[in-house]
Amino acid sequence: SAETAGVSAEGTISQRVDLSFTTTTSQGKYQFYGGATMDGSPLQAGRLIYAVVDDQVRGQITVTSPGQYAAQYGPYLEVPVSAGDLGKTIRFQTDSGAEAEQTQLIVSGLLVAKSLTFSSKPSVAADFTATPLQGAGPLSVKFTDRSSGSPKSYYWDFGDGSTSTDRNPLHIYINDGVYSVGLVTGYWNGQSKTVVKQNYISVGAVSPPNAQVGLNPGWNFISTPKMLADGMNNAKALFGRIDVGGHSIFSYNPRSKSWTTVGPTTVINPLDAVWIYTTKKDTVYLYFAGDALQIPPTKKLIKGWNTFGVTSLNTVPAYNALLSIRDRWVYVIGYDSGTQRFQNTIMNVPESAQGSLYPGFGYWIYMSEEGDLAAIGL
Structure with a gap:
């Protein structure tokens, strides 16, 4: 409060007392100092701590000493406040998004000792x-x-x-x-x-997906094991929600020995194999055609390298999957998206041809001469 003196009309001295009380000036600031921990250990030097009001950064400081973001005599974590901030809350977050358990209610600009406790568990999440x-x-x-x-x-x-x-x-x-x-x-x-x-x-009356193909971060070589329903068999329907990180989706053209970009309207059939990149683990959902009298597709393979997919819902030996071209294939090589490496080569000899091929995977195959690969398991 403040007191002022004055003279009344009668000439006696009177006192006029101003009882108004302001909790914050029109423009003040908080100054914070103290320690900081992350998961119970001292917060590392070089980390940033932000002071946030109404989801806006009002101040920040770089931790210069492990476990302490500001010393008692400064420099401080300074947070400007105004009269309009009265009753709002200051929150503290690190540059990794971790939020402190402690907050500060704005009542006036003060020098405040405050230890901050952070947790590396995600403090923000979309839902x-x-x-x-x-x-x-x-x-x-x-x-x-x-x-x-x-x-x-x-x-x-x-x-x-x-x-x-x-x-x-x-x-x-x-x-x-x-x-x-x-x-x-x-x-x-x-x-x-x-x-x-x-x-x-x-x-509408839509059933859940019939099957799914898991994707790992990086490149994946995949196929569909059965005919897909109309409208659910094009690249947009299959891959439209996959975060490909700006990469195109590719298929291999053996005749030109070149890569072809798979467009949104490209239909993906059994025996086709495509390369797709994803930035994170994801899933491709498959909706099979309901016609039980599907005509098994075939795929023309030329001499040299080709690609194909396995048309079975179960693991199948290479010898059985490639029975229609049994005397014409030489090598089969799969790709492991988990390790981002090619798998061991399967050769067309009795002890090797029993090697397993997996549904949903794409494969390279080397042909000694041209042949028609027929689908199985449809």
Whole structure:
């Protein structure tokens, strides 16, 4: 409080007392100092600590001494505040996105000793719910953000080619199908978090996928073991939601001995094999055609190197899978996406030809002369 003196009309001295009390100036600042730990150990030197108000960075400091972000006599982690910040909260985060257990309620600009305890467990994560999850089309679905860490931006991929940047969008699915939905959230420190819920929305009378092919980070050499349903057999339907990291999808043309880019409308048939890159573990879902009287496809293989896929839902010896060209193939080589290396060569000799071929995998095959490879197991 403040006191001021004055003279009354009667000439006596009176005191006028100003009882107003301001908890924060129009422009002040907090100055923090103290220790910092990550998972119970001293926070390493060189790490950044941010002070955040309303998801905006108000201050930052570089840890110069392990376990201590600022000394008692400075330099401090300074956070400017104003009268409009009264009652808000200061949060503390590292450059890795870990958030401290401690916070600071803004009441005035002060010098504050505060130890900060961080955990390396993800403090921010993307998540959402939706309702309804299934129904006849056109189906109106309300998506609700459940992400932690107060994202500043949202990017939704509804799986049908439509997107949104709203926090809680409403989307209408027109066509029957099973749709995977993805959400990418962006944060003040440049981080982003992604969640994809596979086969999340079902529109119309659509069954779950019949099979799936797992993808590992890096290059994958894959195939489909059976004929796929119309509309679910093109590259967009199969691979449209895969994060390929800017890479094209390829197939091999043995006649020109060159690579062909697989376009969105390219139909993937049994016996075909494609190379696809993914930035993370993922899954390709397969919906088989319902016609039990499918005509088994064949694939023309020329002399030299070709590619093919296994048309069986079970592991099968190379000798059985290649029975239609039994005297014409020489070598078969698979690719292990887990190690990003080619597998051991299978040769067309009795002791080697019993080597296993796996459904969903793609293979290289060397032919001594031209032949027609027939599908099996369809």
